[in-house]
Amino acid sequence: MSADLDVVIEQAVPPLRIEHRFGAGRTTAVVGPNGAGKSTMLRVIAGLVRGDEPTRITLGDQVFRDRGVFVPPHRRGVVQLLQDARLFPHLTVADNVAFAPAAQGLSRAQVRERVSRWLEAAEVADLADRRPGELSGGQAQRVAIARAMAAQPRILLLDEPFRALDVDVASRLRALMRELLADHGRTTIMVTHDPVDALGLAEDIVVLDRGRIVESGSTREVLTNPGSRFTASLAGLNLFVGTLVDANCVVDDRGNRVVGTVADDAPGGGIPDGEPAAATFSPRAVAVYLHEPHGSPRTMLRATVRDVVPRGDHAVVHTDVGGQTVAAEVTWAAVADLALVPGLGVVLVIKASEVRVSAVARR
Known part of the structure; x- marks a missing residue:
């Protein structure tokens, strides 16, 4: 069962002051100008950056970061998906997807079941025996999505996962992610510059500017009736x-x-x-x-x-x-x-x- 993710971040370099509750089982889009602090925020949540005091990261009643407490990234149940698939080049597609379940100590049968499930869900089962060097960009990102979901993360962080892909490939992957996120089994935070990604995948939105939240709320309400200059100019598009x-x-x-x-x-x-x-x-x-x-x-x-x-x-x-x-x-x-x-x-x-x-x- 997912829980609310409460985030209080203080970071001097780059400057970041954020206090926000990310709803349990919901997807939140994070948008803002370049340099606003979006990726840094994800890195603090993931545990890749500690953040200055009084940074505090909690998931339900579990404390990830607080005074005197710092849970390392591999113990947070967090998976981050980037625009670069970053698959292990020496492993097959199936072994890439099996990496996290195996590391979690599951039995071989349980690992095989989970790998099969997510390869099918990501529509890459026919690529199971290939290595990353034999995949197209879209195929590699599908495998990266399967690998991320096979870890069954409590928190899924998406940092512009479709940005490096062709429009048609990005559209198909957006459809895949919509299906995979529909079960609301995790708290998802997605950094994006594309309002179509935000509207299509996220119930909520947070607008960052100069390291602070300047707007937040329902994605539909914020994007169709924006209150900040950046939101109004997001991608230069009208959204009806x-x-x-x-x-x-x-x-x-x-x-x-x-x-x-x-x-x-x-x-x-x-x-x-x-x-x-x-x-x-x-x-x-x-x-x-x-x-x-x-x-x-x-x-x-x-x-x-x-x-x-x-x-x-x-x-x-x-x-x-x-x-x-x-x-x-x-x-x-x-x-x-x-x-x-x-x-x-x-x-x-x-x-x-x-x-x-x-x-x-x-x-």
Whole structure:
């Protein structure tokens, strides 16, 4: 049974001051600018960095780090998965996955059962006898995931595990991780720069900036109605969250609809109607009008202007659509011609060809 992970970290170099409770059996995304302290936080939790006093790391009633107490990494039940698979090059795939169960003192039969289970779950059973040098990047990362899960960690730390992979491979691995994390058998913390990873895998989110938490809460609420500048600019994308209908359309609870193309990041290669989903699209894919345009655009949203801010030689118009923020990048000439000011009602048209629809983690 998983337990809450309570973290209090004080670190002078690099500077880090964090106090947060990571919910038992939940997945929390950690985002923030480069140098914000995300990876350092994971290293302190893993026990690879001690942290300064009064750093305190506890999992339920077990103390990992406190004054006079320091439990070494191998006794914490923590596994860290990085963007580099870091498989043992001299071992076969099966032996890589067997490493942790064998080290835990399980019988040979128990080790074989666990290896078989996770090779099948990661869809790499046919690679069992190969060595890491014979694998593609995506295959190696699948084996790394199987090895991590075979350890049955109480805490799983993911440090941008899909970042070095092609988009299609990353989508398939995201779908795999969604299935593996669905049992809520462990507390998972995932560092990512990709809002699709955060929405698709994590119930909760923490935003770090300059070593401090500046925002936290439900992933859906924080990303669709951001309170910090970094969160608002995360990956430069709009995130429109709702429910999937008609196979490729995201509808919110007020009936606003965004049409796009479903990404290949859901089990079975698709998202069933009625499931939580998010449409992601660039502000450049959004056009702003004062009245409904002629023709029949597939996505047309009524919105209210919140503010207009500079972005280079263009302006970004932040609007409210049913409580969600949708940004449009327009020229300054358009700002003047349309007289865009806070409170103005506008119509947004979004190019369906530039909208990606992805699954969202259930709450």
